[in-house]
Amino acid sequence: MTAMSSQARWWERPLVPAIITIALVAVPALLGMNKSFKAKLEQSQTDAGMMILRIDDYFHFWSAGKAMAEGGDIFSTRHGQNYIYPPLMAWLFQPLGKLDQAIGVHIWIALDALILFAGIVIFAAELTKRLRGKVDWQVIWTASAFGLVMLIDKVMAQFKLQQTDGIMLLAMGLALRWLDSRPLLAGAVLGIAGNIKYLSLIALPWFIVRGRWKAAAGTIGSFVICLFIPSITRGWDRNMADLKVAFAGLVEAFGVNVEHLPRATSHPITWERSVSLTSTMFRLAEAISATQLVAVAFTALIALSCVAIAWVAYRRRGLSFLRLPPQLHGLIALEWVGLLIASLTFGPQTTARHMIQLIPLFILAWIVYPIVQAKWRPFIIAGCIALALVMVLPPGGKSFESLLTMWRAVGVVSWVTLALFFTLFLTTLPRVVGQRADSHTQAVPPA
Numbered sequence: 001m002t003a004m005s006s007q008a009r010w011w012e013r014p015l016v017p018a019i020i021t022i023a024l025v026a027v028p029a030l031l032g033m034n035k036s037f038k039a040k041l042e043q044s045q046t047d048a049g050m051m052i053l054r055i056d057d058y059f060h061f062w063s064a065g066k067a068m069a070e071g072g073d074i075f076s077t078r079h080g081q082n083y084i085y086p087p088l089m090a091w092l093f094q095p096l097g098k099l100d101q102a103i104g105v106h107i108w109i110a111l112d113a114l115i116l117f118a119g120i121v122i123f124a125a126e127l128t129k130r131l132r133g134k135v136d137w138q139v140i141w142t143a144s145a146f147g148l149v150m151l152i153d154k155v156m157a158q159f160k161l162q163q164t165d166g167i168m169l170l171a172m173g174l175a176l177r178w179l180d181s182r183p184l185l186a187g188a189v190l191g192i193a194g195n196i197k198y199l200s201l202i203a204l205p206w207f208i209v210r211g212r213w214k215a216a217a218g219t220i221g222s223f224v225i226c227l228f229i230p231s232i233t234r235g236w237d238r239n240m241a242d243l244k245v246a247f248a249g250l251v252e253a254f255g256v257n258v259e260h261l262p263r264a265t266s267h268p269i270t271w272e273r274s275v276s277l278t279s280t281m282f283r284l285a286e287a288i289s290a291t292q293l294v295a296v297a298f299t300a301l302i303a304l305s306c307v308a309i310a311w312v313a314y315r316r317r318g319l320s321f322l323r324l325p326p327q328l329h330g331l332i333a334l335e336w337v338g339l340l341i342a343s344l345t346f347g348p349q350t351t352a353r354h355m356i357q358l359i360p361l362f363i364l365a366w367i368v369y370p371i372v373q374a375k376w377r378p379f380i381i382a383g384c385i386a387l388a389l390v391m392v393l394p395p396g397g398k399s400f401e402s403l404l405t406m407w408r409a410v411g412v413v414s415w416v417t418l419a420l421f422f423t424l425f426l427t428t429l430p431r432v433v434g435q436r437a438d439s440h441t442q443a444v445p446p447a
Contacts, residue, residue, distance in 0.1 A: 016218050017141035022117070024148035024155065029113035032159025036105045045080035054078050058105045060163035065093025068234065075264050076406060084249050084264040087242040088195040091230035093417025105264045109159055116166030116356075117147050117159065120144050122173035123360045124367075130333035131367050131432065143366040147359035150388050155354035165356050168197040173359075174201065176336050179215065180329075184267040194219070195226040206339055209322065224440065253348045255282060255292055269348050271406060276350035277302055280411035303346060308405075310338075311425055317433045330432030334425050341421045345414040355391055355413065361421060368428045376427040383420035 036058070041051040055062075064074040069091040074083055083090060090097075096104040124144045129135050148155055158165060170194030181442050187207065191380035193200035199397070201223065207216035224314035231239035249264025269282045285295035311321045324331060338362050344350050344357060365384050369377060389414050394400040 012165045013142050014137040014301060015253070017145050021141055021144045021148065024118075024145060024152065024276065025113050025117045027155045028111055028152070032109050032162070033106050033158065035160050036102070036162070039102065048302055050079075053101050054080065055101055055105050056161045058108055059101065061089065061093050061108070061162070062097055062101050062104055063162075065095075065097025067097070068230070069097050071234075071238075074242060075262075077265060080264060082265050084246070084266055085226060086195045086246045087153035087230040087234065087239055088226050089216050091234070105162060108162055112159065112162065112164075112166055115170050116155075117274050119166055119168075119170030119173045120147065120359055120363070122177060123169065126173065126176045126362045127333050127360070127364055127367050129339070130329040131364075131371070131428070139367060141364040146364070146366045147362040148263075150362045150384065151356055151359055151391075153392060154353060154358075158355045158356050161353060163353060163356075164196055165354060167193055168200050168356060169359065171197075171200050172203070172258075172336070172340060175215075176333070178335075179212070179332070180326075183214035184218040187215035187220075188222040191219040192226055194223045199347055202343040203336075206335070236283075237397040240409070255348070258331075261446030267349055272405065273351050274349045275352070275408050275411050275413045276347050277345050277414045278348055279350070280409065280414070283409055294329065299346065303342075304423075306342075309422060310425070311431055317429060319433065323392060331429070334364075334428060334432065337361060338421060338425065341417060345411075350390065350414070352413075358417065361417070361424075364424055365420070368424055368431075371431050372427040373430075376423075379423050380420075380427070383416075383423050387413075387416050387420050 007376070036055050039053060039055045039278075042054055044050040044052050046341060052191060053059075060081050060083050063076070063079075063081040064085075066072075067074045067076060068087070074087060074090040096108060117419060121140065121144055124140045124147070125135065128139050128143065130305045131141060134359055157163070171189050173188040174189045178189070187203075190200050190203055201219065204216060204219050207213070207219065226235075227243060228239060230242070234242070245262050248262065249266045255269040270286055272283075276294075281298040281302070282292065282295040284290075285292060285299065288294075314321045319325075340357055340360055344354060346352075366381055369380055372380070390407075393422050394403045394407055396404070
């Protein structure tokens with residue numbers, strides 16, 4: 001009987017979902033490498049008659065790294081390149097910039113896969129520990145696999161376009177892991193990531209509100225230090241010039257007119273492909289011929305409404321919104337995922353590919369599903385299905401072009417994302433408020 005039971009439950013062992021999780025990252029990465037391998041020469045966008053190799057978004061990083069190594073302009077738009085980050089990313093890409101683009105892209109995709117995999121598993125491990133009160137590798141691996149399955153098209157896009165979104169996931173995962181035990185290090189990893197993905201700094205206001213001063217100091221300190229690391233080889237004056245161009249582009253992304261300044265080329269905040277609520281409100285203001293202040297007011301109203309929901313929920317549980325007991329580790333996990341959601345739904349530019357950063361939201365849904373009251377579980381299932389669907393609908397093609405434009409214009413994905421998050425937040429809150437203070441003291445093996 002024992003043998004039969006053991007055989008019947010072989011799939012419940014951690015090894016099986018672990019293999020599935022690895023495959024869900026490795027296979028898209030290999031497909032991305034295959035696509036890059038088939039890249040062909042194409043006409044330069046700036047030099048007539050010149051044929052160049054342009055491998056998707058890797059081309060921008062590679063061109064900037066090559067320019068950095070050769071002392072050139074990392075923000076050059078020649079051949080259509082468009083590097084928009086602070087100089088650190090270009091500085092780090094110098095070794096790849098010295099390699100042939102067709103070779104370096106495969107190295108980058110392999111690194112990108114490792115970064116994404118580590119970020120997802122670390123995030124899942126920390127959420128499991130904080131919300132389930134213990135380390136359960138069966139839950140960790142199945143939750144990771146679930147998140148990847150629900151966003152597999154975004155995972156495919158991550159490697160086909162050679163993107164950097166995995167860096168933010170890894171930074172946020174590590175920061176949550178070190179938040180209580182090594183706050184300076186938790187902040188430092190976000191400051192470093194902030195030089196590559198500005199939105200990694202989303203946690204800084206949270207650190208300040210929550211009185212986590214060491215983490216805030218670590219974030220600010222490492223961010224500033226990393227701004228000037230490239231000056232080691234670039235020179236102080238050249239690095240300062242690069243920073244001015246990068247930050248001018250960032251300011252322009254928020255709708256501020258800086259046409260008189262040299263700047264990194266970025267899309268306007270009203271870009272039709274951005275599905276964030278911020279872009280939605282700015283497009284609405286533009287459509288009704290209102291000023292940008294109206295768009296800011298609309299966006300602020302939505303953000304304050306989200307804060308108000310949390311405020312009321314905390315008050316009903318006898319909690320102070322501004323001074324939470326530090327032992328409520330599960331609640332901190334919920335807020336941490338909320339920061340990711342805020343960075344996407346209220347960012348100046350959020351496109352479909354950025355939604356890979358919603359993997360922790362699906363991981364959260366998997367982890368809390370068994371611990372919330374049964375009456376709320378159908379809402380979690382419906383929310384997960386709805387979010388997965390709105391990210392792939394309407395389908396492509398000319399027949400649905402107008403519907404897709406409207407879909408993006410009103411920010412459907414962001415609205416559904418907020419709905420799912422608050423469903424998870426409000427249904428899990430009663431459970432995490434009742435957590436034992438010592439539930440988080442168990443050690444977690446390295447993820």
